[in-house]
Amino acid sequence: MTTVRTCLWFDGGVDAAADFYTTLVPGSRVLHRMPYIPVPDSPATPPADGGSLAVVLSLAGVEYTLLNGGPHFPQSEAVSIELIVDSQAEVDRLWDAIVGHGGEESMCGWCRDRWGVSWQIVPQRLYDLLEESGSVATAVTAEMFTQRRLDTARLEAAAEAARS
Structure with a gap:
């Protein structure tokens, strides 16, 4: 049997990140x-925060490993966790939780948490609108590019204007 899981490299904080996520x-x-287990003559050093070497977690059934690997490979937006949600209220809840706990906003539904991990908080309705005709998809995409936190009402308004 083969298990597939994404491993995210951290410079400390895997226990707190796993608990938050x-x-x-x-x-x-x-x-x-x-736990971190010292190995004699190994170049590995224990996590500076004294935490676990790694934490395996499941986010809505998708497994991740958070590895306390040190400062060698910082997080980047090249990898993100995408959360597709059913409502604007859920977009707002997740966005506020991530950005409000030491994270930062980016563009088009992307934000970064305090550990540097990038997240995409996307309403399912965006994907539904992007499947419509070319003019609707174009208008919705143009509107999305003006937003940080995605706003379903504004995306819907752009789609309606394109349909008229």
Whole structure:
């Protein structure tokens, strides 16, 4: 059997990140915490925060490993966790939780948490609108490019204007 899981490299904080992430997404939980075990003559150093070497968690059934690997490979927007949600209220809840706990806003529904991990908070309605005719998809995309936190009402208004 093969298991596929994404591993995210951290410079400390995997325990706090795992605990925070599992509060964000319903149906999520920490599966396993792996303590750091010193190995003689190894170049590896224990995590500066004294935390776990790695934490395996499930976010709504998708598994991730958070590895306390040190400062060698910082996070970037080249990798993100996309959360597709059903309502503007859920967009707002997730956005406020991530940005409000030391994160920062980016563009087009992207934000970054305090550990540098990028997230995309996307209403399903955006994908529905992008599947419509070329003029609707173009108008919705243009509107999306003006936003940081995605606003479903504004995306809908852009689509309606393109249909008229």
